[in-house]
Amino acid sequence: MVQLVCVHGVATRPGDDLTRAVENRDALFARIVFPGIEHRVWSPVWGDLVPRVDPGVFDTDRSAQSLSLGTGGDDPGAGLGSGEGNQSGPDLAAIAAQAPSVAVDAVMAELVDRADAEGRALDEGELSAFERAATAIASGDAGKLLENAASDDEIAFNLAVDSGSYGIGNTIGAAVAAVTGRARNAVSTVAFGAVRDSLSPAIAFFLGDVFAYLKDGGLRARIRARVLADIAAAHAARKSGEPLVLVGHSLGGVILVDMLCDPGGAGLPQDLAVDALFTVGSQAGLFQSVGVLESGVNPPAKVARPEKVARWFNVFDPIDPLAFRADASFTGVEDIMFDSITGLASAHTTYFKRPQFYARFGKRLRQAVVIA
């Protein structure tokens, strides 16, 4: 059985939303990375330890909010502009013609985003479509998936999978329309207001959580204790030869690297051996470069990959403003970049909603012989 410990990142607080998002993420891990492979996912939650941020601190420019598009009505995809907005930009078909995997990725991320926002589990048709998209991306066949698809209708039809369902709900069509709308609005100056509205709290949550973690004292210790408990439990649960995989998103990746750089101080089991570490949209490289991690090495000297980690993959989206390379500060880490057409504000939060991520995650695990 594979033991998988996923440490969440910034701006994550316990509640129904997190529960549903974790369920959908785990369903995608099960379907795409571990089909037929026994595994258990551990998800330590530490966000509740950090004091709440007063939402009033985001309200730096009330007039800016009135400039947001406002044309989306009740369209859940209206956050970064709806399909009814500026029609002058490229549609998804044009993007698909140039970068099919990016187009497929964007639609599937939107699909998961919507399910999370609606507080529901991905249905069978959506899981099947996501699975097929991930498979196509992994094999370099994303283009075939969208072959001859010259319109949003045709893209939606091609991406949907015949799951044997008797439903007509066209969630993929809605996701395609939303992504096309976003692509068109990407060239709209009006859309910047919407981007800023969404980005400001994200940055604030990020900074708040980071400062809370980096401040020496009880809070940092309590956060590490939460994560340690699940790592230790996963380690204890594995039988001889069974793999242990750690995944840290954003600050979760920083926490993992911080603990692994000082395993004794972090209280990690002495015989802990991590088959693969994934830091996703993370800032371990940045923080090491300014010397705030427990690595015992002063910059600009590079830190070696933690001894207990056999393979370390640092995954980032180049347009994610909160993700950083790790190979400038560490040795033995493999930086993995992938493109998206998600917005600036959502780049940081959509890694676990994208087929590219699961496809590459599974591929790296197989390359590292963690799974067959």
Next chain:
Amino acid sequence: MARIFERAIDGPATHAFLVGVGDYPFAKPGKGKLPELRAVRDLPSAADGARLMCDWLIENRDRLAAPLASIELLVSDPPATQNRYQARSDELKAATIERATGPTLIAGGQRWIEALKSGSGHTALFYGCGHGASLAKQPVLFLSDLNERDEPEAWSHFHVGKTGLALRQMAELRAAFMFVDACGEFVRNFQLADVQDHRFVSPRLPRESDRDKVWLVSAASSGLLAYDAAQALAPDLQVDFEGDYAKGGVRIGRFTQTLLKGLDGASARWLKNRWTVDNRNLSVIELKKLQRHYFPEWKDRTFEPSDGLTANDQYALVHPESPALPVQIQVNPEQAATSFDLRICLTGDGAPPWVRDRGARMEGAWLTEVAGDTQRPYFIVASDGISPHSTFFKADQPQWDQWINVS
């Protein structure tokens, strides 16, 4: 022509109306009126499900509690031709079948209602399969002209629930059975549109003759999806996932397959000196048990049949001959199951010949079946080679909970 079967019956009879919608030509990319209805898949299994039900009715014409007198059949066939159901009855083979659109539904439905009103004490049977949704907690079935016209007519559908309410008010009727193999999903724009269903009979205001004599059961409750699965018509077919056969197999709705299993006798009880399947025993609970028993590979996709309307009396539907009844056997304590051979025998000592032999010692319940028998008991014998343990049961109904103590 929608009436594909007709015969004269002296007295109360069953009149059936079957609708299989497998083709949605205006709900495709670049077609039709509403953009949100341009990615609707065709459903060969829905067309084939209606044909299968039609054959089943014709083959069981004289076993129905009220013998079969007529069948109105509408089937919209998709272009797909591979792995399709082949008609068994001569009537179905010879029939020219109309498509299931709004106008044909009204015409066929009106003929059905006329037949039901032609005498007293008739039984109505409706079966519908296709894309569906839930509207006000009741099932609707989308028809082949979905998205052909502008909104609200774009949402061409048959409101099965309202029709069931109307049948409750039909004084001439003895009972009605309505089966809907379709999704119960919540389609937002359908809910918000000012839709009008295609009607051939309408419910009126409640009055004294409104009686709970209609059992309407659908494949999925509100908000849930229904699925099809391939039937293994060839022994070498390998199950791929949840009843998908990589090498073929005719796809039929899961609800339909389970329902027919029950009607064929798996849900039979010995009542009043004959085997009977009725609405009380073939409940949604029993449908779920039948699914878990006969189709255990359907694990992940939902199977949640739901009552739309319930009857307050017991109405026999069919009297199967020589039914095979499901038997579910568990060893007590459960962890001892791997230490015992399990067999169903005609004597308590476990001597051959055995009626059923589990073959291998394994964990979990033993899902098997025996021929219905009201005269002699069956013995369940657990043997570890040292001392056999036995218990017995009478196969006059499904046996969902047989335990054999071995401690």
